Amino acid sequence: MMKQFVDVFVEEASELIDQLEASLLVLESSPSDSLAIDSVFRVMHTLKGNAKMFGFERMGELTHQLENIYDKIRSEHNIADNKVLSTTLSVVDHLRNILIDPSLKIESNKLKQKELEEKIMGIVSNKSLINSIAPTGVASQVISFDRSNAISTYYISFYPDTDLMRNGTNPSFILEDIAALGKSKINAHKKDIPAFDQLDPTGCYTYWEIYLATNKSVEEIEEVFLFVQDSAKINICRVADEDLLRNNVFLKKIEEDRQQQVLINIDELQQYVNHLLNIIRENSVDENSTTEITEQKISILKVSSDKIDLLMNLVSELVTTQARLSNISEGSNLPGLSTVSEIVEKLSRQLRDNVFSISLIPVNQLFMRFQRMVRDLSMELGKSVDFNVEGGETELDKTLIETLYDPIMHILRNCLDHGIETIEDRLKHGKPGKGKITLKAYYSGAHVIIKISDDGAGLKYERIKQKAIDKGLIGVDESIDEKELANLLFSAGFSTAKKVTDVSGRGVGMDIVKKKIEEIRGVVNIESSQGSGTSITIRLPLTLSIIDGLQIKVNDTSYIIQVTSVHKIKVVDTEQIRNCYNDLIIIDGEQIQIVNIRKEFNYNDYQEIKTHVVVVDFEGTKIGIVTDQIVGQLQAVIKPLGKFYKEQEYISGASILGDGSVALILDIKKLIYQSINLKQK
Amino acid sequence: MSKTILIVDDSESIREIMNYTLENAEYNVLVGNDGEHAQSFLDGTPINLIITDLNMPKKNGIELIKEIRQKEDYKYTPILVLTTESQVSKKQEAKEAGATGWIVKPFVTDKLLSVVQKVIR
Numbered sequence: 016m017m018k019q020f021v022d023v024f025v026e027e028a029s030e031l032i033d034q035l036e037a038s039l040l041v042l043e044s045s046p047s048d049s050l051a052i053d054s055v056f057r058v059m060h061t062l063k064g065n066a067k068m069f070g071f072e073r074m075g076e077l078t079h080q081l082e083n084i085y086d087k088i089r090s091e092h093n094i095a096d097n098k099v100l101s102t103t104l105s106v107v108d109h110l111r112n113i114l115i116d117p118s119l120k121i122e123s124n125k126l127k128q129k130e131l132e133e134k135i136m137g138i139v140s141n142k143s144l145i146n147s148i149a150p151t152g153v154a155s156q157v158i159s160f161d162r163s164n165a166i167s168t169y170y171i172s173f174y175p176d177t178d179l180m181r182n183g184t185n186p187s188f189i190l191e192d193i194a195a196l197g198k199s200k201i202n203a204h205k206k207d208i209p210a211f212d213q214l215d216p217t218g219c220y221t222y223w224e225i226y227l228a229t230n231k232s233v234e235e236i237e238e239v240f241l242f243v244q245d246s247a248k249i250n251i252c253r254v255a256d257e258d259l260l261r262n263n264v265f266l267k268k269i270e271e272d273r274q275q276q277v278l279i280n281i282d283e284l285q286q287y288v289n290h291l292l293n294i295i296r297e298n299s300v301d302e303n304s305t306t307e308i309t310e311q312k313i314s315i316l317k318v319s320s321d322k323i324d325l326l327m328n329l330v331s332e333l334v335t336t337q338a339r340l341s342n343i344s345e346g347s348n349l350p351g352l353s354t355v356s357e358i359v360e361k362l363s364r365q366l367r368d369n370v371f372s373i374s375l376i377p378v379n380q381l382f383m384r385f386q387r388m389v390r391d392l393s394m395e396l397g398k399s400v401d402f403n404v405e406g407g408e409t410e411l412d413k414t415l416i417e418t419l420y421d422p423i424m425h426i427l428r429n430c431l432d433h434g435i436e437t438i439e440d441r442l443k444h445g446k447p448g449k450g451k452i453t454l455k456a457y458y459s460g461a462h463v464i465i466k467i468s469d470d471g472a473g474l475k476y477e478r479i480k481q482k483a484i485d486k487g488l489i490g491v492d493e494s495i496d497e498k499e500l501a502n503l504l505f506s507a508g509f510s511t512a513k514k515v516t517d518v519s520g521r522g523v524g525m526d527i528v529k530k531k532i533e534e535i536r537g538v539v540n541i542e543s544s545q546g547s548g549t550s551i552t553i554r555l556p557l558t559l560s561i562i563d564g565l566q567i568k569v570n571d572t573s574y575i576i577q578v579t580s581v582h583k584i585k586v587v588d589t590e591q592i593r594n595c596y597n598d599l600i601i602i603d604g605e606q607i608q609i610v611n612i613r614k615e616f617n618y619n620d621y622q623e624i625k626t627h628v629v630v631v632d633f634e635g636t637k638i639g640i641v642t643d644q645i646v647g648q649l650q651a652v653i654k655p656l657g658k659f660y661k662e663q664e665y666i667s668g669a670s671i672l673g674d675g676s677v678a679l680i681l682d683i684k685k686l687i688y689q690s691i692n693l694k695q696k
Numbered sequence: 697m698s699k700t701i702l703i704v705d706d707s708e709s710i711r712e713i714m715n716y717t718l719e720n721a722e723y724n725v726l727v728g729n730d731g732e733h734a735q736s737f738l739d740g741t742p743i744n745l746i747i748t749d750l751n752m753p754k755k756n757g758i759e760l761i762k763e764i765r766q767k768e769d770y771k772y773t774p775i776l777v778l779t780t781e782s783q784v785s786k787k788q789e790a791k792e793a794g795a796t797g798w799i800v801k802p803f804v805t806d807k808l809l810s811v812v813q814k815v816i817r
Contacts, residue, residue: 181794182774183773183794184796185816241814242814
């Protein structure tokens, strides 16, 4: 067998094993989920066939037996019990080892293979399993027992009156609240919006169809619409007792129906829903043909990451060259040149965005890896935890995702070990025995936010303070607020765990987390309220190498500010800056704190009459950055500074401008932070 | 930028508890003792939400809501009214006058915040 084919198989198999693990974890929380059982069966089937072809006989043997077990469960509509699931999960771990050590040269692998084969045989020959397979009563009992936590899919139509917004109601909040109840697909129907000359901007002309998969009750959904019951037609209808939004066929159907008339007639609605359910049933009956085809339809091309890196570099060069072209065309009156240069600029921007999106991958690939870890670790610690992952489809640069694994892993370990209390402690404090950890990703401007929150004990500020005093980080009498205390956790060698456990609290932790995240230009923040939980937010740039920048000039030097943080630009009298008190000026009737770059960099005062102030958002407040002049907007290719400049704080890189000169990229956040902090001290 | 909420109630205890709860949740709070007093805040000051009681001396809640809806600056500002369980008809009357929603007395502080969350973010 040629080695290259084996390599492809190994890669494919490890993806399949990941998929298998995910489905098993789904099964663990809802044992009767037929889609998950199907998926487990299918993966086993594929693995078995392929493994034998590529010389992984051991893998073939294990998966062959398991396939039989799941086939039985599937065809007899049974549930996968704990014993089956935990055995399968151990097999999953072992399969990964087999990929590295196919002929079981390592002694421990050999023993494991034997142990697992015996376990599987035990299940196959176990009478109790076969007995429990037959009566459907057993299965339905389990289902109804699990009902409170089970997910149903709802169809909701929300048809507001035109004057809905005129009494202060904001329909987008309602949609947000609905989306917060679970997983949702929201279709907005906009065809009733009148032509612009007949449009009353205070009117609401949009209506919505929502598909919601949630474990909440109808009452809880109705609660969201409480204030608009009289001013909208609302229809809530349970479509199915399972999560249909995980089904690709259903998702496709929703997408197809998107542009159609909303169904208000309840009978039509019911018909429609039954129709949908039929489609799904049909598909699951001959799942070997249809479902598999629809799932495989997304064609994926595998390209080596070296090629993508090269492409990225070329695009960076192109962007720099394009800036030169723009420069030349501005200074020339050659007819047609400016048109060509503008088109080239537009194309290179599109090309840039496209190439960047190639290297973006959904964070789900990262998040999936934690599911298992949280499960195993919570068992080990004897804690009960609900682990929720949201926003897995959010995309992030591949290199960022790789760097993030360790920091997030560490944070999750901390959540489990220190955050979530033991079951007894939780019950004592009136909390549900099962803790909750949420891992969530979402876009915010040109950033991706990853938020890890738990509903555990929260930070014990007293203990942190004592520790900080002991370590000499703060003075005994120093007054320090909770936010500053929380940030002390990121200092080197800080651990407050009463005893060092195997899981976390080894004293190297949060400082490394912070350092790693800062290496990829991210910011990490911690918030906590004692008794009710902690949340850690990681804020990351979408891409690493090209930014949309605003070019400014101070003392004849060019600097670049990231455009996404810019709120507005104002021209003010230099006199006003010179005479301001406490660094506060008034812009558009609002008092704004300013940071003067000339002052920070020890230049002389600006001599011109007018000064440009760039207002930026800084942690929720607006700060005015005082510059001499605004040059314009540009795409800046970030180049690292040489090692001699590594120690400075304010400059995060440099970029080559169209005329060949260098502009420094200002790290606005650090500049503001330092400037304001120094003033306070 | 924290949001500004105007609360209007003639009962001091209700004002205090609402003021305390909302300020703790980092809202900017303005306090009116009755409908007439509340008017003095409605001078163009940016207000993101108004919470008003219904039964008040001098000017009752319904009248206040109607007047607020006449003002260009506050025509579309969300208004929540404080009602009791028994006042179902009042709820309706308030909505017709232009209220956005209601908070049922007695309420716990969490409930107050969750209702506020329904109308402003």
